[in-house]
Amino acid sequence: MSTKKMNPSPDDILDEVSHHAAQAAVARRKSTSHERAWSRSLGVKLDARLAELRRNLTPADPAPEAAKPIRPSTLAMARDAVLAGIAKLISSLEGEGEPGFAYRNHKRLSDDDLRRLYDLLDPTARE
Amino acid sequence: MTERVDTTETTAPEVAPFQPSEEWIDAFTKQCTEAMRLDLREYAKRRARGVGRAGGHVDDGYVDDLVADALADTLFGVVAWDHAAKPLYQHAEDTIRYRTRHDRKRAVRYQHKRIDAPSCAAEKQATYGLVEASMRQDHGDETAETAIFAREVVAQVRELAADDADVLKYLDALAVGTYARADIMETTNMSPRAFRNARDRLGRLIEQLDQEVVATARHPRGVRA
Numbered sequence: 001m002s003t004k005k006m007n008p009s010p011d012d013i014l015d016e017v018s019h020h021a022a023q024a025a026v027a028r029r030k031s032t033s034h035e036r037a038w039s040r041s042l043g044v045k046l047d048a049r050l051a052e053l054r055r056n057l058t059p060a061d062p063a064p065e066a067a068k069p070i071r072p073s074t075l076a077m078a079r080d081a082v083l084a085g086i087a088k089l090i091s092s093l094e095g096e097g098e099p100g101f102a103y104r105n106h107k108r109l110s111d112d113d114l115r116r117l118y119d120l121l122d123p124t125a126r127e
Numbered sequence: 128m129t130e131r132v133d134t135t136e137t138t139a140p141e142v143a144p145f146q147p148s149e150e151w152i153d154a155f156t157k158q159c160t161e162a163m164r165l166d167l168r169e170y171a172k173r174r175a176r177g178v179g180r181a182g183g184h185v186d187d188g189y190v191d192d193l194v195a196d197a198l199a200d201t202l203f204g205v206v207a208w209d210h211a212a213k214p215l216y217q218h219a220e221d222t223i224r225y226r227t228r229h230d231r232k233r234a235v236r237y238q239h240k241r242i243d244a245p246s247c248a249a250e251k252q253a254t255y256g257l258v259e260a261s262m263r264q265d266h267g268d269e270t271a272e273t274a275i276f277a278r279e280v281v282a283q284v285r286e287l288a289a290d291d292a293d294v295l296k297y298l299d300a301l302a303v304g305t306y307a308r309a310d311i312m313e314t315t316n317m318s319p320r321a322f323r324n325a326r327d328r329l330g331r332l333i334e335q336l337d338q339e340v341v342a343t344a345r346h347p348r349g350v351r352a
Contacts, residue, residue: 005304010277014177015228016301017281017329022173024330027323029169039164042195046159049202053152056144 067116074115074122082114089121145204155208158215159198167194167219173330174227176337181276183234197222235276280336287332293317293325294332 005012031039077085083106106114147155171193179185197219200206208218281298288294296315305314312322 004310005306008302008304010274010281011228011232012304013302014277014280015224016306017284017298018174018177018333019224020297020301020326021330021333022170024326025173025334026166026169028327028330029166031165031169035165035168036161038191039161039168042164042191042198043159043161045195046198046202047156049199050152050156053147053202054149056146057149057152 068119070112070115071119074119077115077118079111079114082111082118085118086114086121089118093121147204151208151210154210155202155215163216163219164194164198166216167197167223170220171223171227173333174223176333178227178230178234180280180337181231181234183230193223193226194219197226232270232273235273236270283336284329284332287335288329291325291328293321294329297322297325297329 008016074082086106109117168190171190175185175190175193178189197206200222201208201215201218206218206222208215213221281302285295285298288298293315296317297311300311300314303314305311308322311317312319315322315325317325
């Protein structure tokens, strides 16, 4: 496709002459160590902005949800009963090919935390 | 009577922050190499000399900023880059070209003082009135000063290229609006190699002209070194 410009102004012509001369200079460029250092330094600044643009693409953290109330039947269970129920539910889930739990130190969990975990694991609670 | 408070919103509507796609970011990251930035700097350096020739203040910082701004403004969405339409280098080169052209015109209009410029303000106004009206009709926003300056520089380049037939043909092609490499080669009957050589020689002539301008600035006519 031809890119001929009709009736170019004197400034258009000068701009074009300067552009072609600059392109010729690029073709035979020899950079100095100072210029290479400048280029690297500019690259670092541009990389920082690129990283920011990439970060902005990742979805924001979901808003925290309020915990569902513990079922009255679970609330009535004592700690030992809850722990036994959790152990039973976990073993049944592993049997169904569900992922297991690698860390099961329940000592630091409060009674209510355990009750919530029990409700979470109990399939009847999801209905 | 209470004073009426105008609550009309006068600020510009908020624009969503610039957020390009992942493909766009990948394309920028891949193409913005050290070699590309150095090529752009060389291009900017040569274009900046044209601004200096017109009387603008040009130094290494100006050249560095031309490249850094072209790329940073792209990353901030100030200048739009369609990565599917053109390479990043081409986009940044176009940006530098546009900005140096603007700076050159500005330098001519506000700083360049011609020796034969009309001395009387009224005379200057009258001359520019007629010439500018005619220029604006033919060439958009081009002023008489930028046109005269451009003609002078191109005439000087032609003078320097006096015995170089290929460079003169090259300049003739540019003068009639033939800008693309393929079109210039076709118009001038030059082979790719002859074209490259002619373009190199044209580049050197411009450099020679720049050096003469610098020498004249250091040792103006009538002032002995």
